[in-house]
Amino acid sequence: MISQYQESLLLSARTFQSGLLDATYEDVLENIDSGIILFDELGVISFVNKQMYGMLELQRHSLVGCTMAHLLSHIQLNRFKKRQLLSSYREMIYKGKPNYEFVDEFGRYWRVSLSSGETMKGYYLFTVKEISDYKLIEQTAYQNDNLAMLGKLSASIAHEIRNPLTAIRGFIQLLRPHLHQLGKDEYARIILAEIDRANDIIHEFLMSSKPSVPQVGMISVSALLKEAVLLTESEALMKGCQIHLHPLQGDMAISVDVKQMKQVILNMIRNAMEAITERSDDYTGTIEIGARREGAEVRIFISDNGKGMDICTLDRLFSPFFTTKENGTGLGLSVSDRIVKNHGGCISVSSRVNEGTRFVISLPLIQ
Structure with missing residues (x-):
């Protein structure tokens, strides 16, 4: 017919x-x-x-x-x-x-x-x-289905790995006094540190594959940034960095999952620290943190004078599993981007090699 x-x-x-x-x-x-x-x-x-x-x-x-x-x-x-x-x-x-x-x-x-x-x-x-456009849509849908299936399977496996890690950690803590008597306490410390690192990787992976629904609560931007600075100040001093928190003009409040948003800001501050320590020349590392109102939104900025990034790195920065760090998972910024988008915001970044990087988190304000 x-x-x-x-x-x-x-x-x-x-x-x-x-x-x-x-x-x-x-x-x-x-x-x-x-x-x-x-x-x-x-x-x-x-x-x-x-x-x-x-x-x-x-x-x-x-x-x-x-x-x-x-x-x-x-x-x-x-x-x-x-x-x-x-x-x-x-x-x-x-x-x-x-x-x-x-x-x-x-x-x-x-x-x-x-x-x-x-x-x-x-x-x-x-x-x-x-029919190139139709084929592209068809291939994208097929790939998304496969990724969704792989994500569910991987999340299930990652969840199961955490159980034996918890048991191993408990037994190492029980054995630690005996190792201390044998002069091998350093072994226990290294094992515990590596188990904690493995748990952190699994946590980031689970957040990437299936982020939790935000538990929204109101918090002032000033309080959020002050708490993030307090949590990272000592670590920054140990790495030879200075954190400068700019005073905020006026009261600005946002409705967010405080735990998740704190995770985003801490992740960016720690990335800034690593970028500073990876720069080879002799200089004083500085991390600038602040926020300003832009209409109905707040722009939270975190900038550093670290090693910076080239265009190729910037293009793939928020891609899952992409990392330039030797021991990185490539999930931190991907998860951060997902969290901010779930709150109705966005993340932008600008950077130049050997000059530094600036992240800007845009979030809707409570009117």
Whole structure:
């Protein structure tokens, strides 16, 4: 069975063949987004629109009156197009397939459709249409389904790993006094530190694959930033950094999951510390933290004068599992970005190599 669309194309093509096609029909066929080629009962091309001869990179007068054999031997038709024409002809004429898909030399996807049979009275109508956009959507949906399945499986495995780690940690703590007597307390300390690091990695992974729903509460921006600075000040001093908290102008309150938002800010401060320690030249590391009102939003900024990042790193910064750190998981900023978006905000970043990096967290204010 042929569609009404294809039947109208055939009718228009036949009318054109008989010389009775008016300007309206001709405009429709010439400007349609599909390539059209019509073979008569003798296998001779009787009509071809400009989309089709444009695809074939040939002139209309060199196509009309040709058979498929003549077309395949056309001196101006390149080898790749000849191969695709032959494949389409074989699959659809000899094997009876109504549709055939292929990829051209530029990586674009095309679909060829054939209408023939008794209703066509011996004619063969081929329509060719690019379907690259449809294929991209289809592949993206398929990939998302696979990632969702993998995420659920990985989260389940990660959750199960935490149970034996908890047991191992408990037994190491019980054995620690005996190790201390043997002068091996350092071993216990290293084991506990590595178990804690493994638990942190699993926690970040679980947050990335299935972040918890925000437990929203109101907090002032000033209180949030002061608490974050208090938690990181001593660590910054040990790494030779100075944290400068800019005084905030006016009262600004946000409705957020305080624990999650604190995690975001702490993660960015610690990233700033690492960027400062990784810079090779002799200088004083400084981390600037502050916030300002912009309309109905607050802009929280965290900037440093560390080693900075190039454009390639910035492009992939929030991608899961991407990291430039030797022992990093690549999940910290990905999770932070997800948390901020769940609160109706966004994160922007600017950076220059050997000059520093500036993160800006935008969040809606409570009016």
